[in-house]
Amino acid sequence: MLEELKKSVCQANKSLVDHGLVILTWGNVSAIDRQSGLVVIKPSGVGYQEMKPEDMVVVDLDGNVVEGNLRPSSDTPTHLEIYKAFEGVRAVVHTHSTYATAWAQACREIPNIGTTHADHFHTAVPCTAEMSKEQIERSYEAETGVSIVEAFEGIEPMHTPAVIVAHHGPFTWGKSAAEAVQNSVVLEQVAKMASISFALNPNLKMNEDLVEKHYSRKHGKNAYYGQVVK
Amino acid sequence: MLEELKKSVCQANKSLVDHGLVILTWGNVSAIDRQSGLVVIKPSGVGYQEMKPEDMVVVDLDGNVVEGNLRPSSDTPTHLEIYKAFEGVRAVVHTHSTYATAWAQACREIPNIGTTHADHFHTAVPCTAEMSKEQIERSYEAETGVSIVEAFEGIEPMHTPAVIVAHHGPFTWGKSAAEAVQNSVVLEQVAKMASISFALNPNLKMNEDLVEKHYSRKHGKNAYYGQVVK
């Protein structure tokens, strides 16, 4: 069942280690098969090295385990909220990568202050609102997903495929597991550079025209970055 | 004598290098056999690469060498105080890892400002009080242990298995040598992220409900992180 997706999800989970984005078991990748509405996700608390495609867990959008002998990641309900709200998303990544998590702990959005950011994220990377006691007690992981969706009010999630959850850490997404992982790589680098930039100049602001130019030259209708894919 | 414990302590000492927690000979791991009350510890000033299980030194809780041709780590009396005061502890690790040591030098406890911290340490990681001249001259390493125990007044040491000693560096512990080392890995990462977060926002505070939620979902009675171990 979904063998190809399991392979790519397993591979994407392992690649988090190669990219220096996770230690121990602090990260997870999932991907969705939009036709069946089934989600393939990393099992909870399992090491990346020993992980095999057949260890991946298959759940439906209500969180029921459809296939697999292991428990799905405890962050599964957060992933599901993102799939339910953002139609274009095919894969979700969660890490505790150093600099993105530091911004999350500081409860600050990561402003768009450079073309590296603008090449990949159209707006600031939003930071979610802090959750109420009720939200935390009711259904913590699902409410984390709800707070992510709320943070994208007025922002197109496929143009800014990243968020930081207050006090917690980053989530990114994309049209494939590999792309979602790449967005985590970019987010961590952007977060690191921004923290250094703000130490050098606390009053930074980006030229809005430059934001538009950089984003559109890579992602706009008339994009001219990279090779033409036909 | 205690061959299995020596192997695991030797292996844990070597792993400090792999995790980037020590350079030169700046770190040591010990473990206790609670039945006999004997402690296996790294020899003093010996390189990690050449170290073998049979080089480990066995001491009793009064610090007498029971077996071994080498001197035990000069930090042995600190380890012993921890074993005597904290019953659940089976292994102790000391390093001079970069960020945890920087917090120690700054004489600041590491506040619980994120879920990465809350997943592993229930409270702030306490910083010991500065020692008096009398303490330093009397029995420096044992008094270091005493100051650690005092810092846990009102804190459950198995729920916050880490401390930073003022002007010095971190100690962590756990139910095995491997777990104690893992807690040193987590502490260093948490210390690094916290130093970046405070530079971005000096007035951070964590939601207490979130602390409880994260700690309990991993360690509470109804923990649901990881696979069920029976």
Next chain:
Amino acid sequence: MLEELKKSVCQANKSLVDHGLVILTWGNVSAIDRQSGLVVIKPSGVGYQEMKPEDMVVVDLDGNVVEGNLRPSSDTPTHLEIYKAFEGVRAVVHTHSTYATAWAQACREIPNIGTTHADHFHTAVPCTAEMSKEQIERSYEAETGVSIVEAFEGIEPMHTPAVIVAHHGPFTWGKSAAEAVQNSVVLEQVAKMASISFALNPNLKMNEDLVEKHYSRKHGKNAYYGQVVK
């Protein structure tokens, strides 16, 4: 056509990864054959690992592709402006290396505060002026080159072979692809050390006599650093 130059440009592009200056496809190297006025440059959006000398694109100084099946780097017009304005330049490198980019995002020139800087760059590494909306819309990449040239009013570009483009990142150059890459390595290191120095002392200033001494002992008429090359 220009086989040797293609080899050295390809090799220099790959070396950006080894030096930790780029991730993904965030950097490009070009070199010029001054006799023919032809420029060899990295193709756009192609991975460094799979890149081969024959993938390099040859363009003339007006930006017309003279040879090659792939699109040239989207930064090509910036490279061309530098070749047109600065006669001594034989190779140009662009990266988004972490610390140099952080200074660019902070819109601050990198002052000459140490002998490491003075050994390689005679003056501060200038930061370009922010571009107007008109410049951005007219011909963004060429105007980036124009703003670089303007930033060198009164500065000899072969004595300070580096610039940071406001909100964007660094460009360096040299008399060969290898030398231009080396200048990127130096720039990143100088940018990193300067960011740490300014955190320790925000009011730094360098002794001008020391600047002259260090630059001239390596690059002046009576240079005495290194072995005598005849």
Next chain:
Amino acid sequence: MLEELKKSVCQANKSLVDHGLVILTWGNVSAIDRQSGLVVIKPSGVGYQEMKPEDMVVVDLDGNVVEGNLRPSSDTPTHLEIYKAFEGVRAVVHTHSTYATAWAQACREIPNIGTTHADHFHTAVPCTAEMSKEQIERSYEAETGVSIVEAFEGIEPMHTPAVIVAHHGPFTWGKSAAEAVQNSVVLEQVAKMASISFALNPNLKMNEDLVEKHYSRKHGKNAYYGQVVK
């Protein structure tokens, strides 16, 4: 001539790269044969990888080349001043390691704020005074050595075997090339931790009794760190 010393100096120079203390050719190690008063030093501007023991240059204490086909390091006169003034020194190391150089650029001594520092350096690591125009023009490298010697007025150089030269970078020394390199490793780590500590708490001060305790337990008459060497 001095074959063993050449081997150890060559090896020590190469080890600077392994320890991450130098890039390009930014560092040099020398050692002295106190009986003959001859100094073996790295040749100027030569890469570490290709360097062989027979490339090392032998100079006397007046700087005359006694053996070798290559030019000695341009920093040779600085090394010689150190050998002439500090009798116990058998080897000298100069690097531009990142954090130690950042402190040098900030023209700040590195205060003794932790036991890691106190274990190796008895006092603050002093920063030299800025040189006058006359000094720089007269004999720059020798005057660098003079300013180092002056910075140790009232400090025992074998108890604090490290200095940072204002606007420039660190020098360390020891009783052998390997020990001098190790002191460079310690200095860089101490400099890094201190920069993080001061960001967390700008008003740090170390307990003097703790300084004495830590230094003396490793280096005092009754040292009890490490194994007994007889």
